[in-house]
Each structure stands twice: as structure tokens, then as C-alpha cells.
Amino acid sequence: MGLKEFVEKSFKKSPWVLHYNCSSCNGCDIEILACMTPLYDMERFGMVNVGNPKHADILVVTGTVNHKNKEVLKNIYDQMPEPKVVVAVGVCAATGGIFREAYNVLGGIDKVIPVDVYVPGCPAKPEAIIDGLYKAAEILKEKYEKMGKAEEVLK
């Protein structure tokens, strides 16, 4: 296996995940953490939780966007290298959920950044989150392939 194939394969098979808590209630966050622990263990899909946006392929966001963290969220998203996939976990991240009417809440995170996968639930169950992440990994694969083609065309 040449280096290029190796990078390609590991990229598809082992996406790195960055988790950002917008203004969630913690419910979804602790479920995401639970996904990493022995019972659910998302590492068996090769997914590793990282803390640095520059290393990440998948951005997992919980909670709604408010006036203060929308810039932080945008910033993190912009720092991630292409291709990237965004997963919105919980109804808060999708629409604003129960906090929708509160004064400091803007709504779902798709008001700020594009979202690829929505995981419903309040809180989303670990099984659902893992399913969402798996879907995200597939979308990542597609995006990656498209990008490769674009490069070829440009050549």
C-alpha cells in the first residue's frame, strides 16, 4: 500500500470527532461522553475525540446557538480543514427545542453553520448518536471523493 492509499483509507475509516457544547443543558453532552465509554464505545468505529479543531473531521454540536457563542461556533467551524461534516445532536441543536422562546436563544445551529446530520431526541440516545456519527462518516467519505475529483479536474 502506497502512502496515498494509506492516508485515504485511514481517513475514511477513522474520522476524528470534535465536540462543542453551544448552550445545551448538558444532557446531550453527557450522552456523547457516554458514547466514548466502555458500554457504547464509539472507538470501535475508529472515531476518536479530539480537542483541537485543526485535527477534526466531524464537528458534533449540542445545544442551541445564543448571542455569545455563535461567533465561537463559527470560528471553530472555520478552523476545521475541508472536508468536514457537522452533526447536530439533540432537538436543541436542530430547532432550539425547549429553549426556543428564551430571549438569548437564536434557534438551531443551522442558523450559523451548515448541518449535515441531525440526531433527534432530548437527550439523543447514545445509540442514535452513534448512528448519526456513522452516517456522518459516510458523508465525509463522499465529500472526500468529490474533493479528489475536483482536484483532478483542476489539474
Add this chain to the structure above:
Amino acid sequence: MINSREVKVDEIEKEAKYYYDNGYRFVTETCLEEDGKFKIIYTFEREYELENFHVYVNPAEEVPSISKIYFAALLVENEIQELFGVKFKNLAIDFEGLLFLGEYSPISPQASIEIMRRDKGDKNE
């Protein structure tokens, strides 16, 4: 029902000092609106018993902070200043209205009486 005594705004520091000297623990301050005025309830505790006093504050009035006496009051006073727009003087650390809210958030969102404007240009229309 809660028992609470009314005191004047300029007696707040004296009262707080009294509680401090008598070994009371600071619990919290609660701000609410009553008839176009702000009411701030101060709560202290000793041996599971709560003691309250409250003040009525006119919108334009400045309230003396007790954060130099009870350091713990610092955060809650900043919170009230921010969410209601009541001005505190003599705060141990003044966050200047950016403790909870972002630059684009609504101003003093928990109060219907408007007394504060952010002086950072016209970011909020």
C-alpha cells in the same frame, strides 16, 4: 411566605456588615420588578435559618455593592447589573455587562424598565 424587612438604599452596607460580623453566610440576592421600581432581596443564612432584607431602588439610583464585605456577592451583583440594568457602585470586579450577555444580546433582558444602553455604537438597533 418569606419574612423580609425593608431597609433604605444607603443602609445596605451597614446591614451587610452586621450580618457578616454575626457569622451569617451569604446566600444570594434576588432582583425583581415591582411597580416601576426594582426590589432587591438580600438573603443570608445561619444554622439553616434564612434572614432577608430588601430595598426598593429607583431606576436611576445607584446601589452600593456589598462585594467588598461578602466577596461572594460579586457575581450576583454583576448578574443583576447586567440582566436588569441596576447600577452598582464599588463592585470588587466590574464585568461591565459582559458576564453573561454577548455584544449582540438584548440589553437588560429581564427588566421591562429600560435604563441602560450599551455605549458601543449602534450594534443594537
Add this chain to the structure above:
Amino acid sequence: MIRMSDKSTIPFGPQHPVLPEPIHLKLVVEDEKVVEAYPSFGFVHRGLEMLVQKKDFNQMVYVVDHICGICSAMHGQAYCQAVEELIGIDVPERAKYLRVVWAELHRIHSHLLWFGLLADAFGFENLFMLSWRIREKIMDILEATAGNRVIISVNIVGGVRRDIDTEQAKWLLDELKEVEEGLKELEKIVKNNYTIKQRTVGIGVLSKDDAYMFGAVGPTLRGSGVPIDMRTTGYAAYGNLDFEPVVETDGDTYARTIVRVREMFQSIDLVKQAINKMPEGEINVKVKPNLPAGEVITRVEQPRGEVFYYIKSSGGKNLDRLRIRTPTFANLASLLHMLPGSTLADVPVLVLTIDPCISCTER
């Protein structure tokens, strides 16, 4: 040798690998020593207190349940107790015991969660996994008894929403036995492990007077030797149960860890007592749709300390004002006191030592 200007500012957060939640600290450091620390929050501020104007008092139960996913049952409990006191209704005895059961289960899972995060903060990943594995048992119990893993929303004004029948209670006690065994293993590690001691003993010392006067609550306060625990005031069914506040005297991070570990055993004991003493009967009573006028303060002991609820109503369906002073909000003053003078490497441990819950703090 040239001496560089010795002060620099380091931002900590808002997105930081140690913290599941966004908190921002501006740390002024001199070499490796922190000299000043300024917090900035607001990344989770939603403005839930103001939702009282839009939702009626029954719907508000679900909103306060979502203040924080970790101790949600206790937020609901505190709010319901406040409204019940305002209306002047008496909750059926069985409901009170059921509230204790769920509250104590939450305490165990919250402490285990915190313990895992602390271990993760000083790089003891194995222990993180271990404590979260034990925690999954509690989550199973919550799911089986209440229908959801995290936000269980069992409390309603007037009682609780679900019952635990005899068979389930028996199963629950069996599961708890396994949890207890796991905890014993954990306790052994905490008591003997070199790494844990190196990273926690003597770190973040809070003297008894300081803890009291900074208004600290919960394990932060009890770790410094002040025996204040709201459960001893006997709300819900705690008056009929047998327990003592857990107190340690050293006031450092290790003492607080021990307090939490001992509290988990205490909670298991309380669940057992509550299930054994639980009388038969109704689990909730009907409430009238309109509230009387008045104001009430209630306090409930959450895993992180006492929560303070103030409600005011002038009649009608909606409350006028709801104010929540959460335990982390009270503990932040102590944190700001502990940070200056520590080394930069200890900052994550210090932040975690008060068990911060930022969603609670900012509401």
C-alpha cells in the same frame, strides 16, 4: 541573562478538551504561577428564568428540568416543592419517598461522572472509563424506572409521574448491590493510588472560614469541615431517613474527592432505606389551575450543593418571577479565591474540584 517581562495572559477555554462545557478564564501568569484569574461566562446563557412569562406553572416543570441534564430531577423537585408550598398542598407520602429515590440515584451518577472527569483531567484515562462503566448501571436503573436515561422529568406539581412497583424495587436493589461493589473498587483506588494523591493532596486548599464566608455549598463546603447539608432540614422524606452529613476536614481537592466518594455510599444507603420504608398509596394529587399570590423560597441539596429557588406569584397561571441560585454559582467565588497562587498545570484540576456545572450557573 535577560529577564523577560514576567507576566503573560493565557486564555483557558471556552472550548477546552478537559471541560465538557464552555467556560472562559483569563489567567494572568507569572512563569508557571497564576496570579490573577477572571472568569467570563455566557456561552450557555439562555434566559430560562424569563420563560415563566410564556409558560404556565405546570409547563415550567419541564423547563427547569432542562436547566441542567445532570441534576435535572432535583431542579424539578425544588421547583415543585416551591409551588406546592405556595399553593399549600401536601404531597402524598409515597411520592416523597419516590422523590428521594430518584434524587439519590442522580447524586450517585453525578458524582461518578465528576469523578471520571477529574481522572481525565489529570490524565488517568483508565479510571475515567472505570467510573463511567459503573455509572451506566445507574443509567439503566433510571431508564427502567423513569423511561429516559438523562432527563427523566418525574416530578410534577403535586407529586410524581411514575411509580416503582415491588418487583422493580427488588431488581433495583439487586442492581445497586453491583454498583456498590464497583464503588468499593473505586474507593480502594482513591485511597491507595499514587497518581491521584500527587495531583490532589494539598491542591486548592480552602480553609473552614473561607469556605463558609465565600458562601460555598455542597461537597466544596463539607470538604472544608463545615457540616451543612440541606437534606438535614428534612424536606421530601429525608426527615424520616437516617443519615449524617459527610464531612472531611482537610479542605483540599483530595478531601472533596473523599466527600463525594463517601456520599455515593450514603446515597445507596438512602435509596435502600427509602425503598424499604416507602408506604403504599397515591403518588400525586390534583392541583387547581390557578395559583394564589405569594412568594416562597425553597432549598434543595443537589450533588453540587444547595440550590435556591425563589418564586413569586400574584395569582393566575403564570408565576411573576422565578429565580434560581445554583450551587456552582455559589462556589465560583471560592474558585476565584483558589486560582491565584496555583500553578498552570493545576488549573484544570482546580476548575473541576468545585464540580462546575455551567448550564446551571448561567441558566
